[in-house]
């Protein structure tokens with residue numbers, strides 16, 4: 362059901378900034394003053410610390426959030442394994458072929474968790490190394506009495522089709538196509554679909570966290586600006602069957618009541634009955650437990666380990682205004698560093714609408730082989746240098762150009778760009794492609810190679826087998842006289 366204006370304002374409130382130390386309380390006075398863990402936290406809440414880095418990580422990397430909640434997260438029976446395709450299909454197959462996928466199917470029945478498919482990855486969540494690349498397709502909201510978290514890593518979601526209404530322990534995020542969000546490792550969340558089926562891409566970062574890329578000589582603004590990242594405000598439910606939450610020394614907060622969630626409201630008695638299911642992704646297997654109380658009971662929080670969203674339309678695109686096609690690193694939105702400076706385990710790169718003005722320049726991406734692997738998706742529109750339409754690079758589809766796998770414009774794009782008149786040209790109007798780029802070699806799951814039935818077998822043949830030979834053997838030239846002037850073939 363679409364949110365009314367009133368619901369919209371109440372529910373989706375954000376704090377602006379990237380990697381800030383935020384604080385938010387849904388009930389005034391819920392945050393303790395000048396300390397984190399008083400003997401009795403305000404309003405009878407429990408204090409719970411959520412660590413995103415080792416306690417002793419350097420201050421500039423340290424990430425943690427203090428949650429003030431009605432019951433701590435540990436209050437649940439043991440988890441039990443859940444059989445699911447994602448728990449079994451995690452063997453990665455390493456092949457050098459260029460791969461492209463037709464748009465992945467929508468799913469009428471799956472919710473976000475059952476509709477999340479590992480397509481490719483590298484490393485090992487148990488070692489906290491590497492990353493997973495996913496597509497998701499959901500036709501149903503998650504049960505309002507359910508929550509999901511991943512112990513494997515921070516989850517970056519790229520909405521491609523449909524709207525994601527995401528309830529997290531720390532508040533609500535509305536994520537629409539052309540927006541992305543990051544849910545940190547461990548944060549429990551629930552995905553609802555207020556506008557029908559949703560489809561998108563996800564990257565799970567098994568190590569470290571995303572940061573904004575260095576700007577170097579660009580200066581202090583540009584690319585994704587820090588103030589455009591948005592983190593939710595605290596929001597909570599009260600549903601604690603069999604518990605009297607109104608002890609003599611405790612005040613009851615006014616829970617934010619969400620009209621689309623039958624379980625929410627201000628009731629603190631056991632009238633609802635049904636249990637909440639918590640599903641955990643742990644070493645790429647799913648486990649579930651049930652508990653009688655809502656997991657969305659965080660009344661206040663403070664810290665710098667929190668979900669956030671970003672509208673890709675706010676990206677400040679920078680490019681060459683003289684000649685040559687620059688490296689795509691100028692399009693980096695977020696970057697997760699490896700141990701080597703400047704070498705990312707995962708970059709999120711976008712290709713937004715932009716002007717191309719390069720003189721005497723082959724304007725599309727050059728042919729190249731990259732020591733990094735490149736997984737690309739298309740949110741909307743068309744990508745320059747790749748065929749659009751059926752059998753091409755299509756919204757909702759994907760491509761993978763692995764370590765040192767050659768790629769570049771297809772024949773038609775090459776010939777067109779080679780002969781194009783080089784007037785200023787706007788490319789990608791109304792379109793947005795993105796890339797997950799990684800320094801790691803990426804393996805593909807059986808689902809990605811076979812079960813999804815989306816691999817385009819003719820991708821290489823249709824793209825590059827027809828490339829023409831333009832080579833012309835030079836005729837022997839007269840040797841220039843030793844006192845002839847320099848050619849002066851610079852750009853001035």
Ligand SMILES: O=C(O)Cc1cc(O)ccc1O
Pocket residue numbers: 687688689725726727729735762768769796
């Ligand atoms: O391969 C691709 O399409 C992505 C890409 C784009 C670009 O502008 C330069 C290099 C690159 O890998």
Ligand SMILES: [Fe+2]
Pocket residue numbers: 726729731735762768
């Ligand atoms: Fe590339």
